Each structure stands twice: as C-alpha cells, then as structure tokens.
Amino acid sequence: MAMATALLILLLATPAAVLAVDYTVGDTSGWTQGVDYTTWVSGKTFSVGDVLVFVYGGNHKVDEVNKSGYDSCSTSNPIQSFSDGNTRINLTTSGVKYFTCPTAGHCSSGMKLAVTVTGTPNTPSGTPPTTPSGTPPSGSNTPSTNTSPPPPPPSNNGAGNTNNLMFVTISVALGVMFAFMG
Numbered sequence: 431m432a433m434a435t436a437l438l439i440l441l442l443a444t445p446a447a448v449l450a451v452d453y454t455v456g457d458t459s460g461w462t463q464g465v466d467y468t469t470w471v472s473g474k475t476f477s478v479g480d481v482l483v484f485v486y487g488g489n490h491k492v493d494e495v496n497k498s499g500y501d502s503c504s505t506s507n508p509i510q511s512f513s514d515g516n517t518r519i520n521l522t523t524s525g526v527k528y529f530t531c532p533t534a535g536h537c538s539s540g541m542k543l544a545v546t547v548t549g550t551p552n553t554p555s556g557t558p559p560t561t562p563s564g565t566p567p568s569g570s571n572t573p574s575t576n577t578s579p580p581p582p583p584p585s586n587n588g589a590g591n592t593n594n595l596m597f598v599t600i601s602v603a604l605g606v607m608f609a610f611m612g
C-alpha cells in the first residue's frame with residue numbers, strides 16, 4: 431500500500447515538474463535590437479523554476495543588472511554577465527529580474543528586459559489534481575444471491591485435493607458467470 435501511495439504521489443507530482451517553462455526571450459527574434467521586450471513580457475507569467483533563454487549574435491551580450499542599472503542602462507555593475515550566444519537564466523527566486531545588453535547604445539535603444547518572477551512554481555490552471563477514487567471498477571461486484579460453493583470432498587491425496595478444488599472453483603466461476611449473463 432505504501433508503494434502504491436508513493437507511485438500515486440510521483441504521478442501527481444510529475445506534471446508540475448514538467449510544467450517549468452523555457453521562455454526564449456523575444457521568441458523567434460531572440461535577444462536583439464528592434465524588439466520591444468516590454469511587449470514581449472506583457473501577458474506572460476514567470477514562475478520560480480522557469481528558464482529565460484537568450485539567443486543572440488556576437489555583437490550582443492546579456493547582463494543581469496539591478497533596477498538602477500536597468501533604468502539608467504549602466505554597464506558598470508552587472509550582477510552576472512554572459513556572452514556565449516545562448517544563455518539560460520534559471521529563475522530560482524521570486525522578484526523582478528533585470529537584463530540589459532551592455533553593447534554601447536543597445537540598452538538605451540530598447541534592448542532591456544524586466545521580468546517579474548512569482549514565487550510559486552507553475553501549476554496546471556483549471557485542472558485540479560485528480561484524487562484517487564475509493565470505489566472499485568464497476569462490474570467487479572459479485573452477486574450476493576449466489577449459493578456458496580459446496581465444500582470439496584475430503585481426500586487423503588494432496589494433489590487430487592488441489593485438482594478437485596481447482597475444478598470446483600472453475601465450475602462455480604463458470605456457473606456464476608452464466609447465471610449472471612443469463
């Protein structure tokens with residue numbers, strides 16, 4: 431029973447883990463100039479466990495900055511700096527995360543991103559987890575009007591006794607089945 435419960439919990443927990451979302455910043459445009467990242471962010475919900483993926487060419491970089499760095503497009507004090515062209519930022523904490531491109535003029539022309547991360551991991555919306563049902567599948571109930579099987583004849587032969595018991599059991603099962611159908 432403990433095993434079954436563990437399996438059930440695993441099954442219920444798995445979809446939540448799968449729902450962690452990778453967000454490619456700017457979608458197909460990627461991390462570049464000429465994309466309005468305020469528009470890109472709007473309508474999206476970012477949760478702890480999600481990932482921001484920055485895809486960009488060699489003349490761009492990704493700096494994670496604080497709010498003042500974001501507001502002023504300052505490149506002097508980044509929290510983290512990346513230039514590998516394919517940067518995955520794991521959103522591990524809630525709060526607002528700020529990113530800019532430190533290449534001269536890029537941030538001030540709009541290459542900046544502010545993402546609000548909510549504290550709870552993504553859960554399926556509108557679909558509450560299914561609870562295990564206590565009722566057995568229909569049709570498994572045996573009719574209560576059946577006569578109980580006759581006791582097997584006593585026998586000193588162990589093998590014969592087992593065979594008789596099997597025969598009686600099968601006969602009764604068939605009888606019950608036909609009675610039930612007919």
Ligand SMILES: [Cu+2]
Nearest residue numbers: 490531533536
């Ligand atoms: Cu840039």
